[in-house]
Amino acid sequence: MVSKERQASALQRFAQANPRLLEEIAGLSEHEQQQQIEWVFEDAAQAQGLEPWELTLQLIAGSEDELKAMRLEVHREVAQALGLEWEDYCSFNEIDESAP
Helix, strand or coil: CCCHHHHHHHHHHHHHCCHHHHHHHCCCCHHHHHHHHHHHHHHHHHHCCCCHHHHHHHHHCCCHHHHHHHHHHHHHHHHHHHCCCHHHHHHHCCCCCCCC
């Protein structure tokens, strides 16, 4: 699971990288602006064939190694929440810890 801090950081980076979006929503309330950013972010993730949590990690990772470590961390948390052994979870989800 991606922490709220990581999600907030990713949304901020996403918004900063999309000045046209910020211009379009400038007249909205702060809450409405945040909603619009989240919706566009989710659409952008889907357009890239990613889950929003994956795009979040891509935006906040400092390197490919850090991205890989964060992805595995999220998968481990999911496996634990599901009560699955890590090896079984990896097998079910075709996760290779040695792959980039």
